[in-house]
């Protein structure tokens with residue numbers, strides 16, 4: 483599976499959503515996740531992300547992002563079309579450690 487990782491947080495450009503053939507993205511206020519149980523590993527969404535937030539599971543060495551994607555898939559709504567990114571998306575493109583700052 484692929485997973486959405488830290489760069490997405492507070493950027494949420496959502497270009498990935500329109501290309502997913504199995505509609506497995508879920509949307510929170512400032513972050514998207516992939517349902518790992520539905521993703522078919524096609525990789526089409528990866529180059530769509532302007533901040534390189536989508537990673538294959540094997541790059542997620544400690545399983546942190548797999549757990550986060552699984553957790554939020556269970557509670558956030560499914561999204562099948564790109565929406566409007568936050569107005570201040572660009573302000574957060576280079577910030578790191580966003581999950582720890584904004585989700586804990």
Ligand code: SF4
Pocket residue numbers: 484501502503504505506507516520521522523524525526527528
């Ligand atoms: Fe969807 Fe393919 Fe991306 Fe998985 S890798 S989330 S199936 S576009």
